[in-house]
Amino acid sequence: MEPYAIVDLHCDTLTRWKKAGDENLDTLEDPQQVLSLSALPESVKWAQFYAIYVPDPLRGPEAADFYEISRRSFVRQTEKFSDRIAPCETAAHMEAAWEAGKTAAFLTVENGSVLLGDLSRVGLLRRHGVRCMTLTWNMENEIASGHDSDHGFSPFGREAVGEMEREGILVDVSHLNDRGFEELMAFVKKPFVASHSNARSICSHRRNLTDDMIREMVKRNCLVGLNYCKSFLAEGGVETGPEQILAHIQHFIKLGGEKILALGSDFDGAPLPDYLSSPTKVARLYDYLLAQGLPRSLADGIFFENARRFFAENL
Numbered sequence: 001m002e003p004y005a006i007v008d009l010h011c012d013t014l015t016r017w018k019k020a021g022d023e024n025l026d027t028l029e030d031p032q033q034v035l036s037l038s039a040l041p042e043s044v045k046w047a048q049f050y051a052i053y054v055p056d057p058l059r060g061p062e063a064a065d066f067y068e069i070s071r072r073s074f075v076r077q078t079e080k081f082s083d084r085i086a087p088c089e090t091a092a093h094m095e096a097a098w099e100a101g102k103t104a105a106f107l108t109v110e111n112g113s114v115l116l117g118d119l120s121r122v123g124l125l126r127r128h129g130v131r132c133m134t135l136t137w138n139m140e141n142e143i144a145s146g147h148d149s150d151h152g153f154s155p156f157g158r159e160a161v162g163e164m165e166r167e168g169i170l171v172d173v174s175h176l177n178d179r180g181f182e183e184l185m186a187f188v189k190k191p192f193v194a195s196h197s198n199a200r201s202i203c204s205h206r207r208n209l210t211d212d213m214i215r216e217m218v219k220r221n222c223l224v225g226l227n228y229c230k231s232f233l234a235e236g237g238v239e240t241g242p243e244q245i246l247a248h249i250q251h252f253i254k255l256g257g258e259k260i261l262a263l264g265s266d267f268d269g270a271p272l273p274d275y276l277s278s279p280t281k282v283a284r285l286y287d288y289l290l291a292q293g294l295p296r297s298l299a300d301g302i303f304f305e306n307a308r309r310f311f312a313e314n315l
Helices: 014-020 061-080 091-099 120-127 155-167 178-184 211-219 243-254 279-291 296-314
Strands: 005-011 045-053 085-088 103-110 130-134 170-172 223-226 261-263
Touching: 005 223, 005 261, 005 279, 005 296, 014 045, 014 061, 045 061, 045 091, 045 296, 061 085, 061 103, 085 091, 091 103, 091 296, 120 130, 120 155, 155 170, 211 223, 223 243, 223 296, 243 261, 243 279, 261 296, 279 296
Parallel strands: 005 045, 045 103, 085 103, 103 130, 130 170, 223 261
Antiparallel strands: none
């Protein structure tokens, strides 16, 4: 049995042009990528958050240029493959894309360095159709610090979060360090997301969410995308089988998180276990979860319904 739909909150597919050294590469339909349009199971409706991932070393004009090249690539490719993919900004757009038999494509940003410390760029991103932004990557930027640094939010960062909320760009806390998460709780006003993060009680990597973080996100009606990266699924990245991701799901449920769980693959941005190494294998995970005794309503929630509801309320 396959799910009706899959909503995936994070992939790095769009910006793989940098590794290839070709900004004109059709990354959305590249057979060398894990996530290509041709690799999507035809029987499953698909919605994908395509991140403009900006590496930490890029700052200032370099970060702005990288963002702009990647944004133009997204526009060009969604036009080129418009028979199969549709750029979306709202839940209604997503439903319309599905109705037309197309993949729903949302543009996001990973690393708030693209703002260059300039608040007016938040509005620019929103005009470009960006609907979600991961505040940091691993290191510190003008907003806050990732998990490889121990600093908190800058004054600019606090203003930037408020401006994102006013403009309608979802705040994404994946990669944000523990201090930053704690500080954010004092001034964030709207539900936010962790687009690709797991449970730290199951795998102790500091990129994962603590129980207190998960409880806070449950209380605030947030959304968490389960990450398929080996190192975030199990200690030392040791691969066994789908029971690894099931353990994370069960832990979220234990903490009351059944309504905030979604998927956040990290396709084309992380080493993946074999059982999650393609879109088709992810679709098969649905049947595995049912076989393990998860109610179909809960599996539907994880694969698409929780994200669908969150989008309807927050996009």
